[in-house]
Amino acid sequence: MRAKKTDETDRIGVRKTYKLYIGGAFPRSESGRTYPVGDSHGDFAANAALASRKDARDAVVAARAAFGGWSRATAYNRGQVLYRVAEVMEGRRDQFATEVHNAEGGKPDAAAAAVDAAIDRVVWYAGWTDKVAQVVGAANPVAGPFFDFSVPEPTGIVAIVAPATSSLLGLVSVLMPVIATGNTTVVLASELRPLPAITLTEALATSDLPGGVVNMLTGKVAEVAPWLASHADVNGLDLTGAPLALWRDLEIAAADNLKRVRRPDDVEPDWSRDPGTDRLTTFLETKTVWHPLGV
Amino acid sequence: MTSKLFPYSPAPESQAIVNIASSYGLFIGGEFVEPDDGETFKTINPASEEVLAEISEAGPRDIDRAVAAARKAFDGVWGSMSGKERAKYLFRIARIIQERSRELAVLESLDNGKPIKESRDVDLPLVAAHFFYYAGWADKLEHAGFGANPKPIGVAAQVIPWNFPLMMLAWKIAPALACGNTVVLKPAETTPLTALVFAEICQQAGLPAGVVNIVTGAGETGKMLVGHEGVDKVAFTGSTEVGRAIAKTLAGSRKRLSLELGGKAANIVFDDAPIDEAVEGIVGGIFFNQGHVCCAGSRLLVQESVADEVLDRLRRRMSTLRLGDPLDKNTDVGAINSYEQLARIRELSDIGEAEGAERWSPACELPERGFWFPPTIFTGVTQAHRIAREEIFGPVLSVLTFRTPDEAIEKANNTPYGLSAGVWTDKGSRILWTADRLRAGVVWANTFNKFDPASPFGGYKESGFGREGGRHGLEAYLAKGK
Numbered sequence: 001m002r003a004k005k006t007d008e009t010d011r012i013g014v015r016k017t018y019k020l021y022i023g024g025a026f027p028r029s030e031s032g033r034t035y036p037v038g039d040s041h042g043d044f045a046a047n048a049a050l051a052s053r054k055d056a057r058d059a060v061v062a063a064r065a066a067f068g069g070w071s072r073a074t075a076y077n078r079g080q081v082l083y084r085v086a087e088v089m090e091g092r093r094d095q096f097a098t099e100v101h102n103a104e105g106g107k108p109d110a111a112a113a114a115v116d117a118a119i120d121r122v123v124w125y126a127g128w129t130d131k132v133a134q135v136v137g138a139a140n141p142v143a144g145p146f147f148d149f150s151v152p153e154p155t156g157i158v159a160i161v162a163p164a165t166s167s168l169l170g171l172v173s174v175l176m177p178v179i180a181t182g183n184t185t186v187v188l189a190s191e192l193r194p195l196p197a198i199t200l201t202e203a204l205a206t207s208d209l210p211g212g213v214v215n216m217l218t219g220k221v222a223e224v225a226p227w228l229a230s231h232a233d234v235n236g237l238d239l240t241g242a243p244l245a246l247w248r249d250l251e252i253a254a255a256d257n258l259k260r261v262r263r264p265d266d267v268e269p270d271w272s273r274d275p276g277t278d279r280l281t282t283f284l285e286t287k288t289v290w291h292p293l294g295v
Numbered sequence: 296m297t298s299k300l301f302p303y304s305p306a307p308e309s310q311a312i313v314n315i316a317s318s319y320g321l322f323i324g325g326e327f328v329e330p331d332d333g334e335t336f337k338t339i340n341p342a343s344e345e346v347l348a349e350i351s352e353a354g355p356r357d358i359d360r361a362v363a364a365a366r367k368a369f370d371g372v373w374g375s376m377s378g379k380e381r382a383k384y385l386f387r388i389a390r391i392i393q394e395r396s397r398e399l400a401v402l403e404s405l406d407n408g409k410p411i412k413e414s415r416d417v418d419l420p421l422v423a424a425h426f427f428y429y430a431g432w433a434d435k436l437e438h439a440g441f442g443a444n445p446k447p448i449g450v451a452a453q454v455i456p457w458n459f460p461l462m463m464l465a466w467k468i469a470p471a472l473a474c475g476n477t478v479v480l481k482p483a484e485t486t487p488l489t490a491l492v493f494a495e496i497c498q499q500a501g502l503p504a505g506v507v508n509i510v511t512g513a514g515e516t517g518k519m520l521v522g523h524e525g526v527d528k529v530a531f532t533g534s535t536e537v538g539r540a541i542a543k544t545l546a547g548s549r550k551r552l553s554l555e556l557g558g559k560a561a562n563i564v565f566d567d568a569p570i571d572e573a574v575e576g577i578v579g580g581i582f583f584n585q586g587h588v589c590c591a592g593s594r595l596l597v598q599e600s601v602a603d604e605v606l607d608r609l610r611r612r613m614s615t616l617r618l619g620d621p622l623d624k625n626t627d628v629g630a631i632n633s634y635e636q637l638a639r640i641r642e643l644s645d646i647g648e649a650e651g652a653e654r655w656s657p658a659c660e661l662p663e664r665g666f667w668f669p670p671t672i673f674t675g676v677t678q679a680h681r682i683a684r685e686e687i688f689g690p691v692l693s694v695l696t697f698r699t700p701d702e703a704i705e706k707a708n709n710t711p712y713g714l715s716a717g718v719w720t721d722k723g724s725r726i727l728w729t730a731d732r733l734r735a736g737v738v739w740a741n742t743f744n745k746f747d748p749a750s751p752f753g754g755y756k757e758s759g760f761g762r763e764g765g766r767h768g769l770e771a772y773l774a775k776g777k
Contacts, residue, residue, distance in 0.1 A: 138766060140749045143747055144747070150751050155755075249546075252546040255542035255543045257711065257757055258535070258542060258556070258757045258759065263549070285736065285755050286736065286751050287730075287735070287736060287737070287738060288736065288752065289737075289740060290737070290738070291740040
């Protein structure tokens with residue numbers, strides 16, 4: 001964060017250390033490494049943790065540990081938790097606006113609008129948790145004496161390369177649909193604009209979201225994403241924020257355990273648009289259950 | 296099997312209904328054409344090893360031609376035809392399949408080795424039903440929940456396996472055409488005949504040239520097809536190994552992919568299950584189609600307290616299975632589809648014994664010619680055994696036991712696959728509890744190996760992705776809306 005404003009007053013400001021978010025805790029990188037993050041003017045903003053392969057693996061372990069509880073939580077409960085996330089974000093609206101503005105530049109009003117849109121998007125997905133099964137599930141009229149139904153279930157652990165440009169709105173737009181349906185995640189924040197992502201995790205940590213449902217890594221996409229793409233306990237890979245130059249290799253690595261891959265777009269999507277249900281259904285499996293009818 | 300219990304006289308289905316040509320070309324642009332480089336291979340009857348016909352092997356130029364024909368049909372006719380008109384072609388195809396159902400069933404049994412009662416009573420009715428089901432979707436796609444103005448993807452490359460040749464063709468072609476795509480389909484090299492008769496059916500239906508193209512050949516042909524620059528979508532059913540390779544081939548491209556791959560399904564029998572019904576389900580789960588079923592219930596998980604009783608009755612039931620001539624209407628277990636597959640089943644079974652599991656088959660006389668393997672169970676199997684981990688794709692059942700429901704779930708999910716599973720119990724809440732925890736795309740409760748065009752089918756984890764059947768099956772053939 002740009003700390004100048006505080007520093008310019010007579011009081012010396014208390015700065016924040018931006019760390020990782022793994023299993024509900026805020027550790028530094030096990031590697032002890034950091035990298036300097038600049039603001040939109042290129043001035044020093046903070047030293048962010050430079051996540052390593054080990055951090056990525058620890059994050060996957062935390063995500064796996066959290067999967068059983070989160071995927072099995074009632075859809076209503078997941079909705080309550082996500083709505084709580086929106087409430088906590090709303091309370092930090094100004095802080096987010098400042099951080100997004102520092103990270104992305106532009107007009108302060110635009111940053112504030114992006115934060116508002118991000119909070120509203122969390123609310124949108126909070127409401128989806130207990131509706132998606134009714135929209136994409138089915139009772140199947142099979143030609144025989146059977147009751148046959150299909151329900152959506154979460155894919156498992158999804159690794160997400162968050163959008164490079166939109167540091168908060170883009171991030172929640174890719175993250176919320178994935179956890180709304182019961183997946184747990186390891187997110188690689190925007191490499192150049194990681195600070196709003198870490199502040200978001202502070203909102204997550206105080207919203208009754210179980211630790212490990214969202215794990216946030218900051219660092220170099222080219223270094224960490226390949227470990228997530230090839231990890232045998234990761235079930236899905238969202239490459240929305242991956243540089244196009246890395247896409248093919250990441251998708252090849254993901255094929256080893258047949259991860260579900262969401263490919264990057266040619267250009268980063270316009271996150272202010274209506275999101276639809278596309279991302280909500282990307283990391284869902286369909287389970288079909290048959291049972292005979294009879295007395 | 297030479298059952299002393301019920302002596303049966305032979306009851307062979309007549310072969311007179313099929314008329315197999317001595318050789319077949321490739322079906323490209325609405326007609327049968329010679330392959331460019333003239334290579335051929337033979338397809339044989341696995342029950343007798345007799346040559347049935349000489350089949351063309353499509354090379355790179357043939358694939359070019361087929362993809363070009365599909366593109367031309369997509370751009371010129373099919374992609375822009377109204378759903379209402381497309382539907383009528385699909386209804387025609389469904390009807391002709393019904394009309395020629397017996398002929399196709401006999402041909403399927405000849406080329407594949409599966410019992411006629413299965414090809415006649417399971418495969419063919421499902422094939423026709425699949426075309427009927429998707430025919431009805433063709434003019435209703437805007438109501439399917441995939442956007443207000445759903446569009447086809449383009450040219451689909453489809454590669455199918457040998458275990459349900461015509462049924463897999465139906466699962467691939469029916470939804471593709473209903474959504475307005477055109478296809479180039481490659482049947483398996485050991486079972487090309489029904490796909491070639493299907494080409495003739497497309498002609499009889501008056502389907503515009505190039506909408507369906509059938510190219511025959513082996514793995515190399517398939518590889519050329521899925522890697523071809525001119526295809527927009529690839530659909531594959533087969534082994535996980537090949538599925539993985541295809542996923543890598545398509546990496547970094549905008550080509551869409553759906554995969555239906557291997558499995559190692561758990562069939563869980565709780566102590567309160569109706570034992571006789573469960574035994575029928577176990578037998579159907581693993582010996583249906585000689586176990587050449589990706590969703591076969593190849594791991595029996597039986598609760599320890601009833602294990603002895605279940606296994607006693609299972610052995611007794613297995614002793615009444617009739618193995619032999621696939622065209623005999625009494626045959627329960629037909630021929631293994633190929634020598635290569637037989638060798639794999641033998642190898643894994645030998646490994647099962649070598650690793651310490653106990654092997655049992657009923658007394659069983661195998662025909663002298665052809666490829667045969669007796670129904671087999673292994674007891675004393677642990678989760679580390681290869682026969683508990685790897686897909687055998689034959690009539691071989693690995694039996695494991697469990698004490699608590701949690702242990703059953705733990706063992707059932709302890710596999711990289713996730714295609715199907717079974718659960719047998721009298722208690723409704725236990726069925727739903729179990730079904731909820733199994734990480735598998737299809738769960739059969741107190742039944743097994745049931746299929747229907749309206750019912751989505753497909754796997755979790757390394758069993759692939761995408762669904763075939765039902766409304767869900769449309770998604771793989773519609774362009775992603777923005």
